[in-house]
Amino acid sequence: MDLHLMPNTPTQEERAAIDAALGPEPAPAEGDAGGRAVAGGRERRERRHLLLPALHAVQDRVGWISRGALNEVGRRLTVPPAEAYGVATFYALLSLEPSPPTVLHVCDDVACRTAEAEEVCAGLEREVGPPGTATADGSTTWRRSPCLGACERAPATLIRRAGRDPEDSTVGPVPADGTLDALVGGAAAAPRPVPATPQTVGDRSALRLLHRLGLVDPESLEDHLAHGGTGCLRRAVELGPAGVIREVTDSKLLGRGGAAFPTGAKWEAVAGQPARPHYFVCNADESEPGTFKDRVLMEEDPFAVIEALTVAGFATGAERGFIYLRGEYPLAAGRLEHAIAASRAAGLLGEDVLGAGFRFDVELRRGAGAYICGEETALFNSIEGKRGDPRNKPPFPVERGLFGKPTGINNVETLVNVLEILRIGSASYAAIGTEGSTGPRLFCVSGCVESPGVYEAAHGITLRELMAMAGGVRGGRAPAAVLLGGAAGVFVGPDDLDLRLTMEDARAGGYTLGSGAAVVFDDTVDLVGVVLRVAAFFRDESCGQCVPCRVGTVRQEEALHRLVAGRPRGSRQEELRLLGDVARVMRDASICGLGQTAASAVQSAVDRLGLFEEAVP
Ligand SMILES: Cc1cc2nc3c(=O)[nH]c(=O)nc-3n(C[C@H](O)[C@H](O)[C@H](O)COP(=O)(O)O)c2cc1C
Ligand code: SF4
Ligand code: FES
Numbered sequence: 001m002d003l004h005l006m007p008n009t010p011t012q013e014e015r016a017a018i019d020a021a022l023g024p025e026p027a028p029a030e031g032d033a034g035g036r037a038v039a040g041g042r043e044r045r046e047r048r049h050l051l052l053p054a055l056h057a058v059q060d061r062v063g064w065i066s067r068g069a070l071n072e073v074g075r076r077l078t079v080p081p082a083e084a085y086g087v088a089t090f091y092a093l094l095s096l097e098p099s100p101p102t103v104l105h106v107c108d109d110v111a112c113r114t115a116e117a118e119e120v121c122a123g124l125e126r127e128v129g130p131p132g133t134a135t136a137d138g139s140t141t142w143r144r145s146p147c148l149g150a151c152e153r154a155p156a157t158l159i160r161r162a163g164r165d166p167e168d169s170t171v172g173p174v175p176a177d178g179t180l181d182a183l184v185g186g187a188a189a190a191p192r193p194v195p196a197t198p199q200t201v202g203d204r205s206a207l208r209l210l211h212r213l214g215l216v217d218p219e220s221l222e223d224h225l226a227h228g229g230t231g232c233l234r235r236a237v238e239l240g241p242a243g244v245i246r247e248v249t250d251s252k253l254l255g256r257g258g259a260a261f262p263t264g265a266k267w268e269a270v271a272g273q274p275a276r277p278h279y280f281v282c283n284a285d286e287s288e289p290g291t292f293k294d295r296v297l298m299e300e301d302p303f304a305v306i307e308a309l310t311v312a313g314f315a316t317g318a319e320r321g322f323i324y325l326r327g328e329y330p331l332a333a334g335r336l337e338h339a340i341a342a343s344r345a346a347g348l349l350g351e352d353v354l355g356a357g358f359r360f361d362v363e364l365r366r367g368a369g370a371y372i373c374g375e376e377t378a379l380f381n382s383i384e385g386k387r388g389d390p391r392n393k394p395p396f397p398v399e400r401g402l403f404g405k406p407t408g409i410n411n412v413e414t415l416v417n418v419l420e421i422l423r424i425g426s427a428s429y430a431a432i433g434t435e436g437s438t439g440p441r442l443f444c445v446s447g448c449v450e451s452p453g454v455y456e457a458a459h460g461i462t463l464r465e466l467m468a469m470a471g472g473v474r475g476g477r478a479p480a481a482v483l484l485g486g487a488a489g490v491f492v493g494p495d496d497l498d499l500r501l502t503m504e505d506a507r508a509g510g511y512t513l514g515s516g517a518a519v520v521f522d523d524t525v526d527l528v529g530v531v532l533r534v535a536a537f538f539r540d541e542s543c544g545q546c547v548p549c550r551v552g553t554v555r556q557e558e559a560l561h562r563l564v565a566g567r568p569r570g571s572r573q574e575e576l577r578l579l580g581d582v583a584r585v586m587r588d589a590s591i592c593g594l595g596q597t598a599a600s601a602v603q604s605a606v607d608r609l610g611l612f613e614e615a616v617p
């Protein structure tokens with residue numbers, strides 16, 4: 001539809017969605033012309049953080065965001081139209097064009113490529129047309145998607161239905177030969193049940209992070225309490241904030257979100273900031289291709305995530321916490337919302353947590369399809385209602401983070417580790433794993449293995465042992481490569497399977513554990529296609545703010561395509577040299593971790609697998 005022909009006012013349905021998200025419109029502020037002025041009172045400006053929730057509300061109800069709806073949201077929150085447009089267009093799950101009410105997102109990313117994702121897409125192209133084409137009755141369309149965080153259910157799809165509770169969206173595997181109708185089950189059909197996630201193998205009693213999975217009803221606070229719930233929060237209250245931080249520091253816990261930063265040092269820095277208020281954020285964006293451990297924790301043990309975040313808030317002096325959850329996790333969203341409400345009702349959140357005299361509450365914020373929003377400062381901007389562009393650091397979040405205030409931020413798995421530290425004590429915790437990489441760790445094993453899933457192991461396990469936990473390579477075939485650490489990680493070859501999975505080994509060996517992803521490829525997989533998909537991912541997800549990454553990710557992909565087509569610029573060696581130069585510039589000159597790691601997997605495919613040497617004539 002031509003944007004110029006769109007009405008400037010929202011429809012009744014859109015207005016109802018906006019009202020539901022923003023509450024009743026406040027009385028006109030002084031200087032507001034009947035509440036219609038674009039510039040408004042301070043109170044309205046301070047509600048800008050509701051921009052993304054309001055856009056979500058319209059998208060969920062109607063299936064897209066019209067110009068009239070966007071104007072109305074901007075007016076109500078005093079966000080200038082150009083800025084509201086800039087935010088709305090930033091996110092892949094928001095549409096400013098009319099869209100059929102049912103959208104099938106098909107993952108064609110690294111793990112799903114090993115499970116006929118391309119065949120699913122080809123079938124849909126034949127039946128419906130290219131991505132974005134609507135069915136003849138206008139009810140449904142389909143799109144390709146980067147990793148949906150459901151790699152163990154490859155080929156994964158996400159089905160979103162406008163007008164239904166977003167939690168009715170479903171994520172699950174599909175048959176490669178399914179018709180669109182069969183895949184979405186008919187637009188009016190009830191959501192398909194989500195298959196159970198394969199759990200870890202071996203001795204259950206040895207589990208520390210996954211110990212409640214499969215044993216508790218994730219929607220029952222009573223069950224949580226019956227399985228040790230709140231024990232760690234009570235222990236934290238006994239220890240006091242400084243005592244908790246001491247325990248976390250002594251445990252030598254390193255963050256599990258990718259950067260491996262010492263958690264105790266971060267908490268101490270936040271707690272020591274004189275500025276108030278402090279905030280604590282749980283990073284549940286989990287968009288690294290090949291990664292789904294946080295989803296499993298949140299879906300199966302949501303009360304543990306809330307308890308751990310409450311401990312973090314208590315220790316760092318934060319009274320308000322946020323969980324920033326990726327938009328493609330409807331089941332986790334529903335279970336976390338339920339756990340927050342039940343915890344609040346039971347006095348485990350709120351004005352006087354546990355009756356222990358401290359205040360802490362939690363809000364869930366949904367992302368909307370942007371990998372970069374997992375970067376901590378981009379995440380803050382997203383919560384604040386801005387585009388998810390990373391900020392320059394320093395200042396670091398511990399000093400100026402969310403809303404410009406001291407902020408602690410940790411990955412879901414990092415926080416859940418803190419519960420274990422409080423349960424067994426820092427000394428026992430530090431004795432698990434190795435000297436430089438303490439504690440248990442979750443690994444997401446996917447691709448060509450018999451039993452893809454989340455596996456818990458102590459640091460120090462070898463990659464070969466981890467693959468054996470997941471049943472080994474599917475069909476007894478030979479492994480050709482493993483992508484370790486996700487798209488921002490590195491490929492390792494079959495000769496590297498005995499490498500130990502620790503931070504210190506990773507550093508010494510020039511690889512990374514990243515987010516704990518291990519995508520296994522056997523000798524039938526088109527590895528060149530996988531590398532091209534990684535390059536396309538970074539080109540797509542770059543926020544475009546800085547030149548090395550914005551241009552470098554495009555140039556990297558172009559060079560790879562030229563190599564694959566057998567038309568290198570100059571000689572093959574010159575093209576590979578150019579690729580290396582682009583990689584160096586991205587790594588050294590990009591503002592944030594996305595650009596700094598965008599060439600990592602590609603370069604490892606060249607250096608470790610010798611991939612493009614052989615693929616190129
Ligand atoms: C592009 C990019 C994406 C990221 N995505 C995530 C993510 O999805 N989840 C996460 O916990 N950390 C992610 N991070 C790391 C965060 O910026 C931050 O380091 C982390 O949340 C800190 O928590 P931790 O110390 O517990 O690891 C990402 C970083 C970058 C550069
Ligand atoms: S490195 Fe890439 S994602 Fe990060 S700020 Fe620069 S352009 Fe944006
Ligand atoms: S869900 Fe497809 S690669 Fe992760």
